[in-house]
Amino acid sequence: MTGAHTRELSVAGAIAALFLVLVILTPGYFSRENLTDMFQANVPVLIIAIGMTLVILTGQIDISVGSMFAVCGVAAGVFAKMGLPVPVAGAAACIAGAILGALNGGLAACLRIPSIVVTLAAMVALRDALRWATQGAWIEDLPPGFQWLGFSQSSYPAVMLFIAGVLTLATAWGLRNLAAGRAVYATGSNAEAARLAGLNPRRYIFSVFTITGALTGLAALLNSVRFNQIPSNAGLGFEMKVIAAVVVGGAAITGGAGSIWGTVLGVILLGAIGPALTFLGINAYWEKAIQGAIILAAIAADAARIRITLRGLRKHASSPAPTRA
Amino acid sequence: MAAPLLEARAIRKSFAGVRALQGVDFDLRSGEVHALVGENGAGKSTLIKIITGAVAADSGTLTIAGQEVARNHPALARSLGIAAIYQQPSLFPHLSVVENIALALEGGGAWRRVDWNARQQQASDLIRRAGASIDPDRSAGTLSMPDQQIVEIAKAIGAGARILIMDEPTASLTDREVESLFQVIASLRAQGSGIIYISHRLNEIFSIADRITVLRDGETVGTRGAKDIDPAGLIEMMVGRPVAPVFPKREVPLGEVALELRHVSCRAAGVRDISFSVRRGEILGIAGLVGSGRTELAETIFGLRAADSGEIVVQGRPARIAEPADAIETGIGYVPEDRRRHGVVLDLPIAANTSLASLHVISRRGWIDRLRERALAERYVTQLQIKAPSVYAECGSLSGGNQQKVALSRWLAIAPKILILDEPTQGVDVGSKSEIHRLMFDLAERGLALVMISSELPEVLGMSDRIAVMHNGIIGGILSRAEATQQRILSLALGHNPAGLMAGIQE
Numbered sequence: 001m002t003g004a005h006t007r008e009l010s011v012a013g014a015i016a017a018l019f020l021v022l023v024i025l026t027p028g029y030f031s032r033e034n035l036t037d038m039f040q041a042n043v044p045v046l047i048i049a050i051g052m053t054l055v056i057l058t059g060q061i062d063i064s065v066g067s068m069f070a071v072c073g074v075a076a077g078v079f080a081k082m083g084l085p086v087p088v089a090g091a092a093a094c095i096a097g098a099i100l101g102a103l104n105g106g107l108a109a110c111l112r113i114p115s116i117v118v119t120l121a122a123m124v125a126l127r128d129a130l131r132w133a134t135q136g137a138w139i140e141d142l143p144p145g146f147q148w149l150g151f152s153q154s155s156y157p158a159v160m161l162f163i164a165g166v167l168t169l170a171t172a173w174g175l176r177n178l179a180a181g182r183a184v185y186a187t188g189s190n191a192e193a194a195r196l197a198g199l200n201p202r203r204y205i206f207s208v209f210t211i212t213g214a215l216t217g218l219a220a221l222l223n224s225v226r227f228n229q230i231p232s233n234a235g236l237g238f239e240m241k242v243i244a245a246v247v248v249g250g251a252a253i254t255g256g257a258g259s260i261w262g263t264v265l266g267v268i269l270l271g272a273i274g275p276a277l278t279f280l281g282i283n284a285y286w287e288k289a290i291q292g293a294i295i296l297a298a299i300a301a302d303a304a305r306i307r308i309t310l311r312g313l314r315k316h317a318s319s320p321a322p323t324r325a
Numbered sequence: 326m327a328a329p330l331l332e333a334r335a336i337r338k339s340f341a342g343v344r345a346l347q348g349v350d351f352d353l354r355s356g357e358v359h360a361l362v363g364e365n366g367a368g369k370s371t372l373i374k375i376i377t378g379a380v381a382a383d384s385g386t387l388t389i390a391g392q393e394v395a396r397n398h399p400a401l402a403r404s405l406g407i408a409a410i411y412q413q414p415s416l417f418p419h420l421s422v423v424e425n426i427a428l429a430l431e432g433g434g435a436w437r438r439v440d441w442n443a444r445q446q447q448a449s450d451l452i453r454r455a456g457a458s459i460d461p462d463r464s465a466g467t468l469s470m471p472d473q474q475i476v477e478i479a480k481a482i483g484a485g486a487r488i489l490i491m492d493e494p495t496a497s498l499t500d501r502e503v504e505s506l507f508q509v510i511a512s513l514r515a516q517g518s519g520i521i522y523i524s525h526r527l528n529e530i531f532s533i534a535d536r537i538t539v540l541r542d543g544e545t546v547g548t549r550g551a552k553d554i555d556p557a558g559l560i561e562m563m564v565g566r567p568v569a570p571v572f573p574k575r576e577v578p579l580g581e582v583a584l585e586l587r588h589v590s591c592r593a594a595g596v597r598d599i600s601f602s603v604r605r606g607e608i609l610g611i612a613g614l615v616g617s618g619r620t621e622l623a624e625t626i627f628g629l630r631a632a633d634s635g636e637i638v639v640q641g642r643p644a645r646i647a648e649p650a651d652a653i654e655t656g657i658g659y660v661p662e663d664r665r666r667h668g669v670v671l672d673l674p675i676a677a678n679t680s681l682a683s684l685h686v687i688s689r690r691g692w693i694d695r696l697r698e699r700a701l702a703e704r705y706v707t708q709l710q711i712k713a714p715s716v717y718a719e720c721g722s723l724s725g726g727n728q729q730k731v732a733l734s735r736w737l738a739i740a741p742k743i744l745i746l747d748e749p750t751q752g753v754d755v756g757s758k759s760e761i762h763r764l765m766f767d768l769a770e771r772g773l774a775l776v777m778i779s780s781e782l783p784e785v786l787g788m789s790d791r792i793a794v795m796h797n798g799i800i801g802g803i804l805s806r807a808e809a810t811q812q813r814i815l816s817l818a819l820g821h822n823p824a825g826l827m828a829g830i831q832e
Contacts, residue, residue, distance in 0.1 A: 179684040179691050186681060189672040196629070196659065196667050197681040197735065198650040256672045 007250030042271035044219035051212030059255025064122035069235030072220035077139035094217035101213015105206035188255025336385035363540035378402035408481035414473035418466025451479035499614035580605030583774035589635030594621035610789030658736030662747040668732035671721035676702035705734035726757025
């Protein structure tokens with residue numbers, strides 16, 4: 001929450017270095033089409049990552065977002081095909097996501113089942129339930145107003161930018177200035193101390209899972225209107241992409257530390273690398289390896305930070321302190 | 326006199342240019358308990374780390390068992406018979422006592438076969454030699470704090486340690502447990518071991534130590550025989566100025582009853598039929614052995630474990646307290662025992678810690694007013710004299726005493742009518758301790774009702790207007806200031822109830 005924003009700065013530095021290399025070697029990377037493509041592909045990641053940042057800040061994790069993403073996308077299409085007006089179908093998809101998120105949150109917060117177990121079960125169950133319900137078929141013949149949410153293809157990126165921008169700003173502002181934001185940090189940092197201070201950690205854990213579900217629904221909607229079919233196996237591996245972006249952005253996987261701006265940078269860095277390799281003529285198989293290396297570097301930096309913190313704790317636990325009482 | 330077990334001469338050590346030790350002399354003889362005392366930051370921990378090989382001295386000589394050690398490191402120190410036992414035992418909670426002891430003592434490769442019978446036998450033997458009886462098959466995490474310490478001592482005996490370092494071993498023990506620990510120490514001493522004993526509790530030092538060395542600002546102030554100095558003299562050596570051992574009691578006129586408990590029970594917490602009252606301006610001490618239900622009682626009042634029968638009356642009105650938020654609402658604050666785990670959020674800055682329980686006060690429609698938050702935090706940093714670079718410094722970077730003051734500031738910020746303090750001065754140095762005592766009297770003068778749980782009898786006796794003594798989940802008796810003595814408190818805590826003491830309960 002405090003500190004000199006070292007992680008944000010180093011990720012921003014990495015992005016700048018990457019872009020510098022690309023500007024020199026393959027200026028085509030910065031063509032309008034490519035940037036639009038990359039932007040549209042990564043807005044859903046960012047929107048879910050905003051929710052995931054909240055979840056991770058409270059010290060929890062949600063690995064079911066990929067499956068929820070598929071379920072909500074299909075739900076949006078099915079609702080639209082049922083003849084619901086597009087805004088209603090869209091809202092219904094978000095609500096479906098919120099309900100799934102609330103189930104995760106309820107199990108994790110009230111029954112105190114570790115969230116990795118809860119969301120692992122949700123990940124598998126939702127994926128298989130969807131496969132069973134759709135028999136693997138894709139949703140096709142969507143109503144005309146569904147695609148691009150009724151906007152034109154050229155103005156749609158602006159719609160995405162607006163939604164993603166508002167969500168990012170609102171969450172970043174809320175984490176800093178709302179009592180609820182403070183409670184999210186306190187819960188993740190030390191849930192017991194938060195409870196003693198009269199806060200209700202379970203309520204916040206429940207809420208962040210619900211928000212993440214709703215945001216996953218929104219992301220699925222924004223993604224599915226870009227195509228004229230909705231695949232029933234969308235979002236495979238999405239959870240890892242999202243969690244990786246949050247971790248690279250500096251959120252501590254143990255909770256209590258991190259920021260939305262770090263997450264935004266993490267999404268940009270990881271999202272920019274894949275296409276960059278294509279442009280640089282490097283085999284695309286390297287993409288995962290390089291992303292893995294970046295995640296490893298981020299985690300190593302975290303480990304170093306934790307070691308420093310622990311050293312500090314041990315030092316204070318045993319006695320001396322720079323400020324003597 | 327025989328050659329000392331350990332001799333340190335002119336030890337110096339700097340960390341990043343800050344001189345932690347500047348010429349410390351210390352020696353330990355066979356068959357003695359040598360206490361090491363000093364305020365926080367005096368250099369005790371650094372000296373211990375040099376002896377155990379955790380850090381290397383910049384200069385000076387270290388002689389262990391007659392052998393000059395040029396380059397000390399942990400394995401060497403261990404092989405020379407040095408073992409350290411810390412305030413927090415470091416056992417593997419999911420492993421059994423047998424496995425914990427075996428892990429510390431057995432060598433050999435990963436493929437060697439385990440002889441479970443021999444392990445079992447060895448563990449039972451060592452625990453007996455440590456003067457206790459603990460089921461060696463229990464997992465370490467289920468043991469009480471003192472039992473875990475016994476296991477640590479058993480490990481040290483098993484390793485053939487002749488130099489035992491005990492760093493605040495009694496911080497979480499009650500008087501009876503301290504007593505049995507002292508018996509263990511006495512028997513180790515009789516067997517010719519040397520014990521370096523670090524504690525903030527002077528009465529313990531005087532009852533167990535043969536010699537006392539005082540450190541101040543990284544220097545040895547002096548070494549005295551325990552019989553040649555009194556507590557006042559020792560404190561004077563520690564701080565370099567005369568300080569009263571316990572802050573003199575201030576008489577505060579008592580107001581109306583602020584908090585009253587009527588037959589409160591909480592089965593889950595193991596507290597039964599608790600009745601007492603506290604007036605404004607009064608300090609009610611709660612004494613008792615660890616496990617007697619003192620902390621559990623505080624948690625019941627504060628709503629961490631809701632009472633299942635009885636009545637809690639706050640300022641004449643029955644209060645329904647099911648959650649800490651309810652308690653805060655009615656004006657009850659609770660400074661918990663383990664400040665690192667419960668009291669402060671180490672990752673958050675001072676300001677956020679101060680405002681955490683009063684977020685609704687400094688925010689409008691959920692929106693935090695940062696200027697008000699800052700002003701609030703600054704007010705308490707000044708008032709409580711919290712030593713910190715700014716109100717945005719992370720709490721984890723402060724010393725123990727200052728963290729405790731931050732924990733206190735959070736509860737003062739809710740403007741409480743009643744403040745419950747659980748072991749408010751545990752593990753803080755002498756200077757911070759008397760400051761915290763002074764603050765408590767200030768609060769009482771401002772009309773707060775204080776409930777203070779403490780394991781330290783002199784503190785309870787010195788601070789309290791009345792003392793409720795708990796035993797096995799009930800209040801064994803309530804003593805007035807005039808009738809309270811160490812013996813009376815102890816006998817109540819142990820479950821004896823001399824006639825005539827129950828009278829005070831309904832007061």
